[in-house]
Amino acid sequence: MAKVIEFPPSARSEFDRDAISFQAVVDGKPILCIVKAELLRSHFEPLAHTELQLLNCFASHRVALEATARQLIEAGQIDAKGEVLITTKTYRP
Secondary structure (H helix, E strand, O other): OOOOEEOOOOEEEEHHHOEEEEEEEEOOEEEEEEEEHHHHHHHHOOOOOOHHHHHHHHHHOHHHHHHHHHHHHHOOOOOOOOEEEEOOOOOOO
């Protein structure tokens, strides 16, 4: 049976992890998706490397990042903490 995966609209900076996070809800269960800033910088070239610019960059490319999160979730790539990590190695445009 296919999983029901939804993405609520919020996102936030995870300064201590050098990342942006957003939620996925998988069959009613929350999953934290982590997008490493390195990925945003290398693939999407934000105007600056500030938190605000990284959040803006994430927002501009959210659809593609959610698609990657969906692929990783469907492949079962959720870690023991209930997180999906999107990096330069796991991103699939």
